Amino acid sequence: MTGPGDVAGDLDADVLVVGAGPVGLAAAVHARAAGLDVLVVDRRTGTLDKACGEGLLPGALRAVQALGADPPGQPLAGISYRAPGRHADHRFAAGPGRGVRRTALHEALSKRAADVGAQLFHGRVTGLRQDAGGVEVEMVPGGATGQGRAPMTLRAAWVLGCDGLHSTVRRLAGLDAVPGRRAGRPADGRYGLRRHFEVSPWTDLVEVHWSPHAEAYVTPVGPDTVGVALLGPRSVSGAGFDTLLRTQFPELSARLATATAASSLLGAGPLRQRSRRRSAGRVRLVGDASGYVDALTGEGVRVGLAQAEAAVRHLEDAGAYERAWRTATRDYRALTTGLLAWASSPLRGAVVPAAARAPWLYGAVVERLAR
Template sequence: MTPATDVLVVGGGPVGLAAAIEARLAGYDVVVLEPREGDIDKACGEGLMPGTLRALTRLGVDPGGHVIAGISYRAPARHVDHRFRSGPGRGVRRTTLHAALRERAAGLGIDVRHARVTALEQDEDAVRAAGVTARWLLACDGLHSTVRRLVGLEVPGRGRRRYGLRRHFRLAPWTDLVEVHWSRTAEAYVTPVADDLVGIALLGPQGMSFEAALAGFPELSARLAAAPAAGSVRGAGPLRQQA
């Protein structure tokens, strides 16, 4: 096969677009394949750590959001706070981050095509997927990667299977820290993502109810008691994958 482009990125989410931008800035021709259109929303903690924020700035991407100054680890009657030493992070809606990355990719002339990869061909010179032949392929197609399965790199998961649920609530953030709460069965991650919006991500066993799991965090439940939900619950999992 004769390569028609340098880099083929499978997956047009945040990781895929960041990889495509990095490759384009390095001087390579890039094609991105993504079957979905628009700004893609998924269950996500939505917190960008200081190093991530610096990496995005280097790529020319600066999404709006809310300052994160550190992490607060919380359990009943006790907590430990850690403030970042290397500068702030940022809470950012996943759709906001995706939109900023898409805009930057478009500005760099990156070719984003709406296509789904169902098969791969490879020889000594190139790899081909969804009608595109490239020198290299980057598999950035998420938790349940099709490319990982097609090339035989998928490994059955071991250990505890955990799942994530996320919902937003309409209220002003009460802290500039990401709060991490523990209960007997789940963890809760609280991220301020705007001046009037807080994201709650819960990690726990398969089949858990968002409302029931949230009730296991008395301090957090009290904070959210009068706050209206903004949007539906989104889920993802199992979160532990191996390759």
């Protein structure tokens, strides 16, 4: 087999991580700490961005710092649920989180992964074969721009699929779930749109604005920048960012009317993704690739980082990883599924009033998310 780096026996790496987002880079750092040779493969180059809310809740911030990275950003003191005339605020009991541009998070984790000796290779995965001793991964060097380049094969003892919602590894490993309707899952799926604005943050809270058909997440990510992520069904988000902001969130739209856009528009979806299981032979699915409910509770990074640590710790025991995965994602899956079912029902308009009437319950939920 041929590939970059030194070959130990017939292996190009002990662990091949597909996907250089935060979860993949965290998995690479954990694998290097375990003394394993690591190769990270991604079809994209440069600093990676993603349509997301960009709020690191306190637990997620601690997990990033425990990896040896400390990205710059804006302190986040809590979460505010808001609707016209009503709001419910809760400040984190254990200290602030941080609003961090996804590009800044990627740069910090990418540098950390490189510092500990993980290698990065630019390529697009096209095939996957397994045997008792390892996994052969077919790819085209150069990723999406690799037209005309000769395919190559890398061999690793283990493959971690950290390649996001529409995971190629999940599909190639035969782990895609059969599509079907699930309770709390809107018929046309949910999608996200995100853009930044040049404006001084007017609060140190993450604001979640609720409209009849969508949510807007406003996250301070710098002294003069806020990120706005809009979530809703395809039928709503398909109207476009500006139209959705103006029609669904007029108060927020008016506040941003004179602000200059500070980034290009990015989108993601459908958000709901399922996998049959998290392992197939020597392949493990990690992060969004392993299954995702929704961005409604803002826990994606924390949950993904916990999965990355568990995947490396249980490389040789698929059953143990499955159990650790369920433990790491249990609260996220239960809370997000429940809130999504509520938000998708005729009782959607009661979400913010209920939080305002029961601040103790709202605070308990926020603290659960923030751990």
